[in-house]
Amino acid sequence: xxxxxxxxxxxxxxxxxxxxxxxxxxxxxxEVPFAKxxxxxxxxxxxxxxxxxxDIVPADLDWTATQRGVAKVKKILDGEGLFVEIIAPRLWExxxxxxxxxxxxxxxxxxxxxxxxxxxxxxxxLVGCRNYVLWLAREGTYIREAxxxxxxxxxxxxxxxxLLEHDPEIRILGEAKPNEPMDQAYLPTVxxxxxxxxxxxxxxxxxxxxxxxxxxLAGLDPADDMAYALWHQKLWSVHLNDQNGxxxxxxxxxxxxxxxRAFNQVWVLETNxxxxxxxxxxxxxxxxxxxxxxxxxxxxxxxxAVFERLVxxxxxxxxxxxxxxxxxxxxxxxxxxxxxxxxxxx
Ligand code: 3MF
Ligand code: MG
Numbered sequence: 001x002x003x004x005x006x007x008x009x010x011x012x013x014x015x016x017x018x019x020x021x022x023x024x025x026x027x028x029x030x031e032v033p034f035a036k037x038x039x040x041x042x043x044x045x046x047x048x049x050x051x052x053x054x055d056i057v058p059a060d061l062d063w064t065a066t067q068r069g070v071a072k073v074k075k076i077l078d079g080e081g082l083f084v085e086i087i088a089p090r091l092w093e094x095x096x097x098x099x100x101x102x103x104x105x106x107x108x109x110x111x112x113x114x115x116x117x118x119x120x121x122x123x124x125x126l127v128g129c130r131n132y133v134l135w136l137a138r139e140g141t142y143i144r145e146a147x148x149x150x151x152x153x154x155x156x157x158x159x160x161x162x163l164l165e166h167d168p169e170i171r172i173l174g175e176a177k178p179n180e181p182m183d184q185a186y187l188p189t190v191x192x193x194x195x196x197x198x199x200x201x202x203x204x205x206x207x208x209x210x211x212x213x214x215x216x217l218a219g220l221d222p223a224d225d226m227a228y229a230l231w232h233q234k235l236w237s238v239h240l241n242d243q244n245g246x247x248x249x250x251x252x253x254x255x256x257x258x259x260x261r262a263f264n265q266v267w268v269l270e271t272n273x274x275x276x277x278x279x280x281x282x283x284x285x286x287x288x289x290x291x292x293x294x295x296x297x298x299x300x301x302x303x304x305a306v307f308e309r310l311v312x313x314x315x316x317x318x319x320x321x322x323x324x325x326x327x328x329x330x331x332x333x334x335x336x337x338x339x340x341x342x343x344x345x346x
Pocket of ligand 2: 284
């Protein structure tokens with residue numbers, strides 16, 4: 001357990017304030033203007049912004065217009081006292097990424113993906129951000145026979161290397177997700193991602209961002225995934241949220257489905273010193289479709305409040321007692337002690 005308490009810094013992406021549109025229905029509330037979203041960060045007690053490249057500037061602008069656009073956003077961020085925690089190329093919406101980005105079967109489309117990904121590195125530099133996230137949304141298949149899976153993994157690694165070589169300052173964080181939008185992703189778990197990290201041209205600049213729901217969708221425990229990455233010193237960001245079983249990606253409020261599972265994530269982060277090298281506690285949460293526009297940021301405030309309450313609970317845990325129960329292998333008693341902590345009787 002760290003000696004002085006970690007002062008956590010919090011982040012989220014502007015896509016977390018949304019219109020409530022889903023695959024079965026159009027927007028259910030008005031779009032909150034971009035500037036208003038950025039204003040909300042400090043009001044909600046957040047410190048940093050997570051961006052996609054085209055959250056900052058449209059993807060098809062020439063370089064001069066891009067620089068101008070980025071400078072405008074940077075000025076707003078500076079004015080708000082915010083920094084950019086991560087930036088990720090949105091490699092899943094353009095028609096040229098319909099068959100994947102780095103693994104598309106069309107060489108021209110693979111080239112588009114690489115150019116766009118490199119441009120995103122340049123934007124990261126302009127906004128002063130070192131953390132470059134790759135969520136490999138469409139790098140997978142609907143049917144096994146569509147691509148050679150071994151070739152595909154190699155193509156992802158080659159792209160990863162090109163990006164590391166493009167800028168010696170950035171570090172790449174792979175965000176694994178097993179499915180959605182694809183049936184099967186090529187790098188479905190944190191373990192796959194970390195394995196790939198060690199094969200890159202600079203493993204020290206290759207790590208992961210872990211999203212709770214993505215681990216759950218892979219049938220894994222997010223706290224254990226986090227512990228695994230922390231042990232490798234490769235956990236550089238998180239997307240905390242919750243997920244009710246194996247279905248579509250829900251991005252529910254952190255701790256809202258399984259409070260004990262959330263408690264365990266906070267325990268692992270807190271006891272392993274996460275945040276002490278500047279890492280942020282990132283959220284990736286969605287408001288319910290039924291929410292009004294006035295209330296469409298509550299899910300962010302609530303997730304942060306749950307995290308902070310769980311930090312307090314983790315800090316209240318009597319570790320001597322836990323160690324004694326572990327040593328005596330009294331796991332029934334240990335379980336009840338944790339349930340006592342969670343129900344306010346610890
Ligand atoms: C999808 C995700 C993504 C990533 C984002 C940043 C749109 O399930 O989690 O959100 O988090 O692209 O990498
Ligand atoms: Mg995410």
